[in-house]
Amino acid sequence: MLDRFGPKAVVALANLVSAAGFAAFLVVRSAWQISLAYLVVQAGINLYWTAARNLVPFACVPGEERLWFGFISSLRNLGIGAGAAVSAVTLALFGPDSLYVLIAANAGTFLCAALLFLTWKPARSPAAPDATGPVENSAGPASRGSRQAVLRDGRYLLLVAANLAFVLAQMVPPVLLAVYITGTLHAGEWIPGTLLVINTGAVAVLTPAITRRSARHRPHRAIAGGFLVGAGSFALFAAPLAWQGAPGWAVTAVLVAATVLFTLSEILSSPALNELSVALAPAEANGRHQAAFQLSWSIGGAAAPVVLTTLLSRQPVLPWLLLASLSVLAVPAAHALAPRDQEEALP
Secondary structure, eight states: OHHHHOHHHHHHHHHHHHHHHHHHHTTOOSHHHHHHHHHHHHHHHHHHHHHHGGGHHHHSOTTOHHHHHHHHHHHHHHHHHHHHHHHHHHHHHHOTTHHHHHHHHHHHHHHHHHHHHHHOOOSOBTTBTTOOSOOTTTTSOOOOOOHHHHHHOHHHHHHHHHHHHHHHHHTIIIIIHHIIIIIISOOOTHHHHHHHHHHHHHHHHHHHHHHHHHTTBOHHHHHHHHHHHHHHHHHHHHGGGGOTTOOHHHHHHHHHHHHHHHHHHHHHHHHHHHHHHHHSSOTTSOHHHHHHHHHHHHHHHHHHHHHHHHHHHHOTTHHHHHHHHHHHHHHHHHHTTOOTTOOOBOO
8 A cells, every 4th residue: 555555545544444443442342342352453553553653754854854853753642642642531520431532533534634744745755855846646655576686685685673672671570570560569559550650751762862862873773772781771770670578669770770770772763673673675566575564563563462471370480581581682683783884973
């Protein structure tokens, strides 16, 4: 679809699909109907992120793509935090029936987003960076790619593999932290929520500044640095397992430090990975490449709950050992994504 219709049309369609899914939530009742409505919403979300990365080069000054990806990541976390806060306050003040209003509002915002994308006219094209007027076909269709072309592109597959390691790491806050902290470490039940607030808030606030500094270096350097920092964070997450009888404040301090490193890893890696997902894909037909990159998010998101919790139940150190090992292995993979000229610093 991305190759046939272009990213702008696909992104608009993705918002319409998600709007339909949220509208369905207003009328469904049984479990299978709820599951089907959620499947529609998630299909729209995956469709959106597959295509939206291709719109960034049309919106930014050439060479500032990573800054925009960092800005988008910051906005996304702000949205997550704001949505959670509004939902919690609304539910507390007005009761469960108020959730129908929130669901309807979500459907409405998706419709508004679709309209904005449909009417958006990009001011420049990556193919013509000095253009000052509207570019009619800049976000339109391209020639169609093939799965075989993706499978033959070893460099891009390496990027997909590195992103899969990143995705598995990103599943730690929603999947692993709460059960690990409360069930394994028997620490305070307030700690997982606090760590999640630290992570979400730090990504939202610090991403633009940190990304601007890291943008002076090639993206493979930022990715490699992010994975190294991530490996350190997983070592810290596992550290309380070796400190039987440690005071609660010490465990909490270590977990906070681990979360800070984890957040820094996310801020360093995410914009650079997204930048390369666009830069390394063929400009003439990159829909299949973008689909392969997004598939790493889908596979990682589906596998993480099973893999991480199963390892935790067998031996609490195993999920952290797996994540640290994958992060270390991803470092040479990131360096293999270096450009042919091997230039390090950008002008």
